[in-house]
Amino acid sequence: MVHAFVAPFRSKLETLPYDFLTSIPLSEERLYERGFNQAEALIKEAGVTPSTLLQRTHSEKQSKKSRQDRIHHEQVFQLKAGIDIIGKRILIVDDIYTTGSTLRHAGKVLRKAGAKTVCSITLARG
Structure with a gap:
């Protein structure tokens, strides 16, 4: 499925300035369940090596939470050491x-660690 999005994703990446390209990490438990990180797979399929900047603690699936719970959930990310x-x-x-x-x-987390800018690109809006 990721193949259908690679060409437009790659084209968009070429227009965006960045020093590090990273994906939203999955917790170890979620990665084990799913077998891959879909955002990271898209980056790799576009021919770019993603930087692993963040790690995530395990929490309930976002899809299982209400809109209100999603907005008010606690911080689950940390900058990786070093x-x-x-x-x-x-x-x-x-x-x-x-x-x-x-x-x-x-x-x-990234801004607190000193990033000059933090921008995002997402595949879909739900």
């Missing part, structure tokens, strides 16, 4: 944008 993003432009890839909460939480 990562220096001070003054860098970060582009985050995610598969589905629903409330924007996931991207806001990831962006908050």
